[in-house]
Amino acid sequence: MTKSKSPYQLPDPLVCDPSRIKNGVPLEVVAEYIELHKQRKQRYRYLEMMYKGFHDIFFSPNKPDWKPDNRLVANFPRYITDTFMGYGYGNRIKKTHPDQSIQDAIAAFEDANEISDHEFELLKYVCIFGHAFEYLYQDEDSQTKMTVVKPDELFVVYDDTLKQRALFAVRYGYRENDSQTGSNRSLGDVYGEVLTRQAIYTFEGDKQNEPIENPYGYIPVVEYRMNDERIGLYETVSGLIEEYNRVISEKANDVEAFAEAYLAILGAETDEEGVQRIRDDRIINFYGTDNAADISVQFLTKPTADGTQENLLDRLEKQIYQISMVANISDEAYGNATSGVSLAYKLQAMSNLALGFDRKIEKSLKKRYKIFCSLATNVSDPDAWKDVVITTSRNIPNNRAEETTIAKDAEGLVSKRTQLSLLSYVDDPDAELERIKEEESKDSELIQGLFAEHEHEDVDDGSAEVEE
Known part of the structure; x- marks a missing residue:
């Protein structure tokens, strides 16, 4: 029997004394933190391999040839992750803003970045690794774009104060060969880029290139966390x-x-x-x-x-x-749930987990739109991000007849908007209210038109003389 052992250390935040980078981030400091980050790669690889179904049993010592040596894997990590993601974030996360022009700019930004797929993949990596990163950049058309970066490719260094303010970020990798550069460096030299609030500069080996101005004024990297400890969904x-x-x-x-x-x-x-x-x-x-x-x-x-x-x-x-804390929804007990309340009780633990994750997501999304609103080419008000409302919803089977009954019983007790929000098949209560008002207005105009037509008709009351 093999003994379980921890293959890694938990990803505590990398911290740095701000006085070390007063005049920029020296490559010596970058190299120091790359070495610290490399120690965590074994953990990231282990968690990713588990999700993909390559577990430790495949790497255990072989038994003698004459003995059966089956290696079976029950891929719980993938089931747990995909089930939780489908339940908690199968529905698109909604972002709304009271200013219609800002709302339109956010909608265009999200459409350009295929936001549904982008956020689903981003949050999936957060579930796997405990945290992941979103990288914002300007493309060749000066449009703000985003990409997902796994935590084994990028890290953020924070200051050593209680606030833990981000000081700089590093994205790096290793060259497989240097034939294109013609340099004398050995194979596998590190390369990458350092991102600060003021500038972004690339480096290769011990050579640092000229810095490029950072157009955002913020480090264009957003960290998304599963929890403050950055522990993955199935890691425990x-x-x-x-x-x-x-x-x-x-x-x-x-x-x-x-x-x-x-x-x-x-x-x-x-x-x-x-x-x-x-x-x-x-x-x-x-x-x-x-x-x-x-x-x-x-x-x-x-x-x-x-x-x-x-x-x-x-x-x-x-x-x-x-x-x-993720439900086994393939269990027969979930198929026997007779009401929405009984199903909710069965999903209570997973719901609590999703609610805690919602708070971390909202905090990170606010930072995303803070960076987005920092450019005047995106929106005119740099503080518009403060009024962005983040709304998540659970993806669960609903009993529409039961919901409709509950909504009808709420008549006169709550506002029309709250009444409509009780119906899962009403995506936008405000838009639905507008449609109801339009229909009522049309019905009223139709009735008034009918009355107007009757007023102009000649009514025969029988008083007219009959010609003989």
């Missing part, structure tokens, strides 16, 4: 998952061993030389008697621990979902 249950893989693999080995049981022949003489390769032929022959009554032929099977294994697998599975 990684040991349980590895143990589940080991147990179910050993169970498969037992099944295979049972199917290839040894045949034991006890007490029978043989004219042949005997069985030479017990492992290959799976026959054990102990001979020495001619009495048929003393001869025994039977299969050898080792004691099975099937019940113990099943109990352990069930316990591990329950603990994985319970500790990760």
